[in-house]
Amino acid sequence: MMDAWTLIRFLHIVALAFFVGGQLVLVVAIVPAVRRAGDDALMRDVARRFGIGSLVAILVLVATGAAMASHLGRWHDSVLQVKLMLVVLVGVLIVFHITSPNSRALSMLVFLGSLAIVWLGVELAH
Secondary structure, three states, X not given: OOXXXXXXXXXXXXXXXXXXXXXXXXXXXXXXXXXXXXXXXXHXXXXXXXHHHHHHHHHHHXXXXXXXXXXXXXOOOHHHHHHHHHHHHHHHHHHHHHHOOOOHHHHHHHHHHHHHHHHHHHHHHO
16 A cells, blocks of 8 residues: 555656656657747647646645655755755746747756756655
8 A cells, every 4th residue: 555655756756757758858859850840839839738737747846845855854955955956946947948938058958957956856865
């Protein structure tokens, strides 16, 4: 039988997989193909749909992450502090990316920041 903390960790990982995995699929496959096709309307539709899913994923990540940090007494952990600073930085970059959706540099910074957050999450997991 699954306990509540296993469910919370599961939801955290699924939201993480959606957010970071979705970015990877966008960077590697969708954006290059849609740009080659020259279909700006399709790119806006994909971005809007991914943005909505990402917002849900981020809300789940924040809620489950805060619950786990409280449950495990990790709020003062230096690795968690760095991870939280990166989360804020990625959030700011996402806001800038929304206002400049064609910026490849912002897209890559969000993606690289997200990967760094995942790395720190792996560090926290041991």
